[in-house]
Amino acid sequence: MTPDDHDREHDDMHDRPRRAWRSIFGEDPRAVGSEPDYRFSFANERTFLAWIRTALALLAGGLGVETVLPEFGGRKELGLLLLVLGMAVAATSYRRWARNERALRTGTPLPPSNLPSLLAVGVAAVGLAAAAIILFAE
Amino acid sequence: MTSRRPDRVFDEGLQHERTALAWDRTGLAMIVAGAFLFRAWRASIPLLFVVAGGLMMAAGGMVLAVAYIRYGRLHGVLHRGGEVTNPGLVRLVGTTTVAFSVVAILRVLIP
Incomplete structure (x- = not known):
């Protein structure tokens, strides 16, 4: 067994966790483009x-409600809604x-995101639910 | 007489300081969120939640310490020029927050 074979076997053994890691975190953004303005x-x-x-505030809010x-x-539902939003x-x-880091490094437009609008709708829903509870829970 | 002021501004807009303060605020927010879980202790509630709350508070303290060390270290990097991004640190804080949210949801689901 040459040192190369050994390396290959070693790589195979570590391939699975590496693939799982990549599926969660994606490629290291430093792998593409060039270093942007700091x-x-x-x-x-x-x-x-x-x-x-923002996530921590939602989580603390959810735990606080509960x-x-x-x-x-x-x-419970109100708390869960806040916690799921936070998560x-x-x-x-x-x-x-x-x-965003990849876009900065390759000089391409920053990718759009619908999370701000989702969050706005979610927080509004929490506010409405809280108001409804105050008005109707007597 | 030579001026004691630096010959150029190395961080226009104080980006470095603002970023360090953002890390500090995040560490403090982690401590507060952890305290919410930690203080919810009752005899009937599994120890898991107290431990998780305590760990989150410790993680927040570590973020404060790392922010302090990194702030000093990056001064050198900014003077010399070099990579300032740290994906590992970003991953760690993101993952810790997700793990905390899972425990928080369990806390509400378990009566």
């Missing part, structure tokens, strides 16, 4: 962090960052 990279990073904080407020009808935002944030 200010753009920082701006993209801050946007990612803003999305993460653990801080007194028992009322629809409390959706968190789960898409890395991919969004990587897509």
Whole structure:
């Protein structure tokens, strides 16, 4: 067995986790294009962090509804709606960052996203549900 | 007499500082979110949620520490020129938040 064969076997053994990793996180954005102006990279990073904080605020809100407020009808559903929204935002944030970073590196237009509108509709739904609970739960 | 001021502004627009502060705010938000799970402790509630809340608070503290170290380190990179992106750090914070959201949903679903 040559060192090359050994390497190949080693690669096969590690291929499965690597493929799973790639299916979750996609390609490393640094693999394409050239390094952009550092200010753009920082701006993209801050946007990612803003999305993460939005997710954390939704999660804290959902947990707060469930653990801080007194028992009322629809409390669990309201909490769950906030938590699912938070999870959706968190789960898409890395991919969004990587897509933006790739676009910055290759000089292509930033990809559009429908998450802001989804989030607006979701938060509005939470507000309406909370208002309905206050008005009708007597 | 020579001026003690730098000969050029190395970070116009204070992007570096604003980014470090954004990391700090995120670390603080992680601590607050973790505390919401941590303080919800009742004898009837599985220990998992208290542990997860504590871990999230610790993760937030680590983000603050990493932000501090990285802020200092990137000063050098910005002066020399070089890569400032760190996909590993971004992945870690994203994954931690998703894992936390799963535990939070379990917390609401388990009566």
